[in-house]
Amino acid sequence: ARRVVVLVSGAGSNLAALLAAHDDAAYGARVVGVVSDRAAAGGLDIARAAGIPTAVVAPRDFEDRTGWDRGLADTVAIFRPDLVVSAGFMRILGAGFLARFPARVLNTHPALLPAFPGAHGVRDALAHGVKVTGCTLHVVDAGVDTGPIVAQVAVAVGEDDDEPALHERIKVAERELLVEWVGRIARGGLTVEGRRVVVG
Ligand code: GAR
Secondary structure, three states: OEEEEEEEOOOOHHHHHHHHHHOOHHHOEEEEEEEEOOOOOHHHHHHHHOOOOEEEOOHHHOOOHHHHHHHHHHHHHHOOOOEEEEEOOOOOOOHHHHHHOOOOEEEEEOOOOOOOOOOOHHHHHHHHOOOEEEEEEEEOOOOOOOOOEEEEEEEEOOOOOOHHHHHHHHHHHHHHHHHHHHHHHHHHOEEEEOOEEEEO
């Protein structure tokens, strides 16, 4: 199976979905490590409960951003990943990190990019008054949520939706999308040609 390292900062429901899929050998991908910037991330508990090795690389332990970025890459590299999946990882991966894992880093985002990039995709979509939003799986490049898109799913915004309610529905779609495409990429490979992503 292809080796996957998952980066988490939060609850880790996307991670949990990958862990529910990876025991099946036919899935083609296996989570071999989980790395967080926060010791308190719920995703770390989910990983430990599943017996997956974890590591924390906290910015405060480094002199600057570049040092942290290198430390993160060094830690991720120990797991020899074929694929790195940022799943609720709330920090920007630097050029140094990305150069170590070229075209092998994916991110899941809770909006239909290029609309509403950044840390508050759900809140920003609601504030704008869109009637349809969703989630995006994309290859990470040097920008913020700007990389080539792998797949997207639309989610309708309800009249009474607040941020938590809408985010919860987006996350249901997001988990399915992530599990489906990480498996497809693991089994078929991924190539990036400009803005075009070819899987399989
Ligand atoms: C997910 O909805 C993910 O798209 C979002 O955080 C949530 C993490 O949930 N990420 C971002 O907003 C990144 N800018 P989880 O910890 O339960 O997987």
